[in-house]
Amino acid sequence: MMREAVSNQCFTSFLVGSNKVPVDVLQYANDTIFFGEASMANVKTVKVILKSFEMVFGLRINFAKSKFGAIGQSEEWCLYAAKYFNRALLQFPFCYLGIPIGVNPKRKVVWDPIIRKFEDRLNRWMMGRGDQILFWEDAWAEDGIPLKDQFPDLYRISSQRNHIVADMGSFFESGWEWNLLWRRNLFDYEMGIASNFIDQISIIRLNSNLKDTWVWRADINGIFSTKSTYQVLKDEQASEVQYLAFQQLWDIKIPPRALSFAWRLLWDRLPTKDNLAKRQIQTDRLMPFLPQQA
Structure with a gap:
């Protein structure tokens, strides 16, 4: 329908780049984004297309989640067009699939949330001498979950919350020994939790001759590669597509x-x-x- 609208000069596409490549529709999973010249003629055409789609295919469009936005037009015009379109007005910048849209992509702060997401999901520390790893905060245990999340009761009473692993004990001739300090004596119900806690950290062997390093969990060798990153993104997109399909089914x-x-x-x-x-x-x-x- 959009191709027919463009060919019949009922819709003016948005021109991208120096080559003026026309773009009018982008689709991802069940989402559709219309691009075009900021004009009421385009607004009316899109509304006709959506209504026609519902009538022809018998499917409902989730208008409650649909939004209208325009760049380079006055706020008064945007409000009028959004009201005619019967959509909420899209505020810039906004997020789509976790990626910020409408901000300077060269700024590091824009990508920090995405980087943290990858770190939380895909990275963990491989223990060396323990001088780079926060004992409670970082994901260095075997299952990749920070100890503060696994043992919140013990974390609350620890006197060493912000310590690195290397400061939580010492090397002796027999090997590494932990020295854990608490703000008070443990209650009876905490003794069992503490026992499990000690069992878990006791299997970790520090090595004073090795540096702490990141392990990339998306690859069997623990080494980062663009291929494994692409596979992670591909799998995540597939799961999001399936989720959206179930949600709208x-x-x-x-x-x-x-x-x-x-x-x-x-x-x-x-x-x-x-x-x-x-x-x-x-x-x-x-x-x-x-x-x-x-």
Whole structure:
């Protein structure tokens, strides 16, 4: 419909770059973004396209989550167009899929939340001498979860909250020994928690000859690579697409039996030959949908 609108000069696309490449629609998963010249003619055309889509396909558009924004127009014009479009006015800058839009991408502060997200999900410390790792705050334990999150009761009464690992004990001839300090004596119910805590940190062996290093958990070798990063982003996009599909599936006005079929299809729960084989169900005697060729 958008191509027809553009070809019939009912919609003026947004021109990008020195080559003036026309862009009018971007789609990701179930999201659609319209780009165009900031004019009421374009606003009216998009509204007609969306209404026509609903009527032709019988699907509902989630207008409650739709927003309208314009750059280079007065606030009065933007409010008028948003009211005509019956959408909320989009405020700049905004976030889309966790990425800030409408800000200077060269500023480090823009990317800090995304970097922290990758660090939290994909990185952990490999212990060396322990002079770079915060004992309670950093993810250096075997399961990659900070000790303050695993043992919050002990963290609250610790006298060494901001200490690095190297300051939490000493090297002796027999090896490393922990020296944990508390603001008060442990209560009876905390003794069991403390026992589990000691068991967990006791398996960590410090080495005074090695530096603390980051481990990239997205790669089996623990080494960062653009290939593994791309795979992480690809897997995350796939999960987001599936989540959005499930979220919007139940809003579709179709018979319950069709909804159930669609749900099973998205979850790969249909009794296909592959799925039946995984359940160790013999399919040789079952009638195939298509005749087998001789």
